[in-house]
Amino acid sequence: MVLHLIAEIARSDGSAGPYVDTPGERVSIRDWLCDALLPLAHRDQRRQAVIAKVREQLKSDGKLPEDAAAADATIEQATRDHVRKSGRCNVSTAVSDLVRAGLLRRHYQGFRVDHHNRGAQREAVYTLTAEASAILQGRGGLPA
Template identity: 60%
Template sequence: MLQTRLIADPDSRPFDMPRLVELLSQNSSRPRYAYMVLDLIAKIANPDGSAGPLVVHDGKAISIRDWLCDALVPMANSYPRRMALAARVREEMKRAGGLPADPAQADQDIESEIRARIRASGKTNVSRAVSDLVRAGILHRHYQGYRVDHHNRGAQRQAVYTLSPTARKLLLTDRARSAPPQTPRQGSLAFG
């Protein structure tokens, strides 16, 4: 496969959103999913383009991978597939003897197990999409941890994703263009 990277080439055409989509399609087997992951990372990125290792959501700090998985859960809520998973989980819990007699408690336990399984498979999908984005040169990944930052995970290190400067400029410009204009309120000062 031809490896196309996000590198400034004076002879190439300007880098814009169609070029980003083309780059994703060349480097990912699931470019739409990779774009959704990239868009979510861009939405929570700091001004320097980095996101992670923790994201504060509903007053709790969770890892960026868990946050991305939770944000993409609606993609896994296809009704027939979810019903089949619920039936499998119910049967497994019944066979193992771990299904409570109370139907409400049983439904709650089954739902909890379904969420755990969806998050586990979601982490694999997110990691694969991030690897595609790294391979394309759109995103950089390193691991930040307890003692030392490192390019490999382990030793309680968690992922930090950083948009490349070109991708950051493109995605943040696109976000600024789509945001409604802010009207100043009376008594507020704009500091530039």
């Protein structure tokens, strides 16, 4: 599913990222992938537990508005932020698996371009390999 989502937003050269323009904001590709995968988690009981945990944390911090609609919006945003943090790790793991399988290439762009230190205000760029493009277009089998 991650490969398919990357393919949907890839440019003509097969690359996607480091940012994706969405209505109202520009987000990193990893955050975009997390948000795109979020509907799968809505039915998950763990998500309901996260919502309850976030609600309690906001309440104990005194950050939960009195108005029910405002409280719901605050809880939804805080839950989204919480899920995004953990989702970034899951997306990175999935992408690493796709890189090892030879279906994606990954490099980083930003303040320190192609620096050995992966941090330094850089964001990932994912590029589909020829094998991945062939598989997604239905022309090839799985790579050896």
